[in-house]
Amino acid sequence: MAEPCKGRTRSRARLELQGILGFMTDVSSRADIATVVDKFYAKALQDSQIGFLFEGLDLRNHLPVIHDFWENIVFHRGNYRGGMMYKHLMLNADKPLKPEHFQRWLELFSATLDEHFAGENASAMKQFAHSIAKTIQARISQQNLLPLGTKNSP
Numbered sequence: 001m002a003e004p005c006k007g008r009t010r011s012r013a014r015l016e017l018q019g020i021l022g023f024m025t026d027v028s029s030r031a032d033i034a035t036v037v038d039k040f041y042a043k044a045l046q047d048s049q050i051g052f053l054f055e056g057l058d059l060r061n062h063l064p065v066i067h068d069f070w071e072n073i074v075f076h077r078g079n080y081r082g083g084m085m086y087k088h089l090m091l092n093a094d095k096p097l098k099p100e101h102f103q104r105w106l107e108l109f110s111a112t113l114d115e116h117f118a119g120e121n122a123s124a125m126k127q128f129a130h131s132i133a134k135t136i137q138a139r140i141s142q143q144n145l146l147p148l149g150t151k152n153s154p
């Protein structure tokens, strides 16, 4: 795993270089993933449509998990242990997740990627996000059909 401080400095240097060269580079390290994820969460938390869904989240613990998740997807390494579906089903039981919430989530995620990176990995991240969002929504639709009292089960 990349050492966080050095990694972040490298990612910042990459962003500065992109500014000088006038073109975007691809997502190519855990530090780049952290840039995308952290900037996305900064937007999502403040967002008038989906911000309330993240209320009370402990970002110090949550963000490294999300870095692991994407590092696993993009670079096939990282320590993500799984269980994301269950977390979203629990969230939905508490605060119903609607199609327009997913649409906004995806809009913000893609916009964040487009602001900082371009290339195969950046495109793959957008595609994965769309397909995972579809899968979560499909499970949520099933969950919503269950009788009350059984909805918290994954």
Ligand code: HEM
Residues within 6 Å of the ligand: 050, 053, 054, 057, 062, 065, 066, 069, 082, 083, 084, 087, 088, 091, 097, 101, 102, 105, 128, 129, 130, 132, 133, 136
């Ligand atoms: C409406 C859209 C979404 C909302 C509001 C949302 C919100 C959240 C929240 C509040 C959590 C923390 C849950 C907890 O720790 O109890 C979470 C966890 C997570 N979300 Fe989402 N999410 C959305 C869509 C997505 C999508 C599309 C992805 C993947 C591309 C994703 C990936 C994850 C992952 C990996 C976790 C961590 C689960 C864990 O702790 O293992 N989310 N999400």
